[in-house]
Amino acid sequence: MDALQSSEQVFTVAGAVATQVSRVDLATLGLTERAHLQQWVIAHPELLGPDVLIITFEFDQWATAAGTHPRDRLDVLGLGRDGRLVLAELKRGKAPDTVELQAIKYAAMASRFTEDTLAELHASFVSQQDSGLLTQAEALEKLESHATEGLTPDTLLSPRIVLLAEDFSPTVTASVVWLNEQGVDITLRRYLAYKTSSHEIIVTVSSYYPVPDVATFEVIPRLRSAAQATPEALPEVPWSHEDLTLLRSLPFDVPHAVLDLCSKTPGEWVGASSVYEQAGVEHGSGMGRLAGFGYSVRTRFHRSNPPWSSGWATGGVNQQYYRVDEEVAASWLAVQEQFTPLSPASNPEDA
Numbered sequence: 001m002d003a004l005q006s007s008e009q010v011f012t013v014a015g016a017v018a019t020q021v022s023r024v025d026l027a028t029l030g031l032t033e034r035a036h037l038q039q040w041v042i043a044h045p046e047l048l049g050p051d052v053l054i055i056t057f058e059f060d061q062w063a064t065a066a067g068t069h070p071r072d073r074l075d076v077l078g079l080g081r082d083g084r085l086v087l088a089e090l091k092r093g094k095a096p097d098t099v100e101l102q103a104i105k106y107a108a109m110a111s112r113f114t115e116d117t118l119a120e121l122h123a124s125f126v127s128q129q130d131s132g133l134l135t136q137a138e139a140l141e142k143l144e145s146h147a148t149e150g151l152t153p154d155t156l157l158s159p160r161i162v163l164l165a166e167d168f169s170p171t172v173t174a175s176v177v178w179l180n181e182q183g184v185d186i187t188l189r190r191y192l193a194y195k196t197s198s199h200e201i202i203v204t205v206s207s208y209y210p211v212p213d214v215a216t217f218e219v220i221p222r223l224r225s226a227a228q229a230t231p232e233a234l235p236e237v238p239w240s241h242e243d244l245t246l247l248r249s250l251p252f253d254v255p256h257a258v259l260d261l262c263s264k265t266p267g268e269w270v271g272a273s274s275v276y277e278q279a280g281v282e283h284g285s286g287m288g289r290l291a292g293f294g295y296s297v298r299t300r301f302h303r304s305n306p307p308w309s310s311g312w313a314t315g316g317v318n319q320q321y322y323r324v325d326e327e328v329a330a331s332w333l334a335v336q337e338q339f340t341p342l343s344p345a346s347n348p349e350d351a
Helices: 003-007 033-043 099-110 115-128 136-146 170-181 224-228 241-249 253-264 272-279 283-299 326-339
Strands: 011-014 017-020 022-024 053-059 074-079 085-090 160-165 186-195 201-209 309-312 320-323
Touching (some): 033 053, 253 283
Antiparallel strands (some): 011 017, 022 186, 186 201, 309 320
């Protein structure tokens, strides 16, 4: 039992007598991920956060532009009041070290859902739960009514991720903290199970990350000017030769691969799988590195747009594509020549 686990103390109380209960894991109790943990979440969506409506569960009907069908199963799909999807990945016991990469993959695929597809899935879910029949039109109305801040293609493009497990390794928590710093919305929630002396099972669920900041508990003077100030949206700015030179000097292997491949055929689309292969990274890692680059675009380059255009293949849900125009391609190739080491035969010292 680690320090965090032992820090929570749970008691049964009978008047003045308080009896501490013992920690126990779900496997020991014979409780499973799909038959038990998942059903708890479906019955009590608040386990994923406030105001979550369950759309469906165990979704695995993915399709690519090439007509293949990835065998990936999303545990629970919900909808928040803000119109954003909520993707939940559930794990019995300690989450595996790659759980955040798995969730990012699901978020990328789920971001291609449309309102009509979600309505169809929710209508089917309602019928499976024996809670009455619901037409697709009625399901869509229900989803739109729940999303009080609007259900639009834009809100669906940015799913929230919730990972629910008994524990998380330091590599997972470090990755999740970094991804949140890059703008990827991932929440860690933790459950703990206890068994009383009368063999009753108690399960607690709490937020593991993010944790309250010290500033949450502070009361400070409020400046009128600060209260009235609103941040301005960053503009779209063309990428100059100097911008691309700075980008080339930074350790962004996946963005470099995007520009390398796209610059060979300006105006033509290049698939993300080719980019990740060029950079020598796995799919999930590549997505995370592009997310991190998006943060640098805003903070270091002070603009909202990367040096390429992006899109998704018609009918596909997990393959993003990139392309650059001729001007960016020419500048990037020129920059690459500046950074390419001279071969021994062309070294001036050998002349």
